[in-house]
Amino acid sequence: MKARPYIISETNWHHVKQTEYSVAILPWGATEAHNFHLAYGTDSYQCDYIAAESASIAWDKGVKVAVLPTIPFGVQTTQMDIPFCINMNPSTQMLVLSDIVHSLEQQGVKKLLILNGHGGNNFRQMIREIQVDSDVFLCTLNWYNVLNPNGYFDEPGDHAGELETSVMMYIQPELVAPLMQAGNGKENKFRISAFREGWAWAPRIWTEATNDTGVGNPAKSSAHKGEKFANAVISKIAEFLVELDATPVDKMYQK
Ligand SMILES: [Zn+2]
Numbered sequence: 385m386k387a388r389p390y391i392i393s394e395t396n397w398h399h400v401k402q403t404e405y406s407v408a409i410l411p412w413g414a415t416e417a418h419n420f421h422l423a424y425g426t427d428s429y430q431c432d433y434i435a436a437e438s439a440s441i442a443w444d445k446g447v448k449v450a451v452l453p454t455i456p457f458g459v460q461t462t463q464m465d466i467p468f469c470i471n472m473n474p475s476t477q478m479l480v481l482s483d484i485v486h487s488l489e490q491q492g493v494k495k496l497l498i499l500n501g502h503g504g505n506n507f508r509q510m511i512r513e514i515q516v517d518s519d520v521f522l523c524t525l526n527w528y529n530v531l532n533p534n535g536y537f538d539e540p541g542d543h544a545g546e547l548e549t550s551v552m553m554y555i556q557p558e559l560v561a562p563l564m565q566a567g568n569g570k571e572n573k574f575r576i577s578a579f580r581e582g583w584a585w586a587p588r589i590w591t592e593a594t595n596d597t598g599v600g601n602p603a604k605s606s607a608h609k610g611e612k613f614a615n616a617v618i619s620k621i622a623e624f625l626v627e628l629d630a631t632p633v634d635k636m637y638q639k
Pocket residue numbers: 418426427501502543544548
C-alpha cells in the first residue's frame with residue numbers, strides 16, 4: 385500500500401515531527417441502518433474515503449493536510465428505536481469538537497475542515513459557538529452537497545438511495561448486499577404541506593417516514609455512477625483544500 389503521510393492514524397511521530405501541517409480534516413460519520421443492503425458504517429466509510437482521497441490530491445499539490453480519524457457516531461435522536469443506531473447528541477458532539485479544536489490550537493494547526501457525511505449532523509451552529517474562543521479557522525461541508533447530483537444519477541435519493549448505494553458500490557463493494565435484497569426506499573411524506581414543501585422543518589421519525597430505513601430507490605445504482613460522482617466531489621474538495629491552505633486566516637475576504 386502506498387504510504388499515506390496525510391492520514392494521521394497511519395503516520396508516525398518521526399514523520400509528524402518534521403511536517404508543518406496547516407490544515408486538518410475531521411471526517412464525521414454515523415452508525416445507522418441504511419435500507420436492507422448497505423452497511424451501518426456507510427456514512428463513515430464514505431467520509432473516510434472522500435477525506436483521504438481529497439487529501440491525497442491536495443498533498444501532492446503541496447498542501448500539508450492531516451486527516452484525523454473519522455468520528456463514527458452521528459445524531460440519531462429520531463432513530464432510537466432501530467437497533468444499533470447509536471446516537472451522539474449535538475451537545476456531546478459539541479464537546480468532542482471543542483476538545484479536538486483545543487488540541488489542534490495548542491499544536492499550531494491553523495485550519496480545520498469538518499467533513500460531514502450524515503444528514504442528522506449539523507456543525508454550523510457549533511462552529512459559530514466555538515469560533516468565538518478559538519484561533520483555529522473552522523469550516524464544514526457535507527460531501528454529498530458539494531455537487532448537484534442530478535447529472536450523475538437518475539434519482540439520487542437521500543438515504544441509502546441511488547447516490548449512496550452507487551458510491552458504496554465503488555468504494556466498498558463487498559459491503560453492498562445484492563440489490564434484490566433492498567427495499568424501494570419509498571418515503572412516507574408528512575401530512576402537512578409546509579413540511580413537504582420544505583419551508584417548515586421538523587426532524588423525521590425514521591420508522592414513520594420510511595418502510596425499510598431507506599429514503600430513495602437504490603434500484604438504478606451502479607459502481608460506475610458512484611465512481612464518477614465520488615471522483616468529481618473529491619477533485620472539488622481537493623481544489624478547496626489548496627485554496628484554504630493558500631489563504632491566510634486574516635485574508636479570507638475580497639476587499
Ligand atoms: Zn448514509
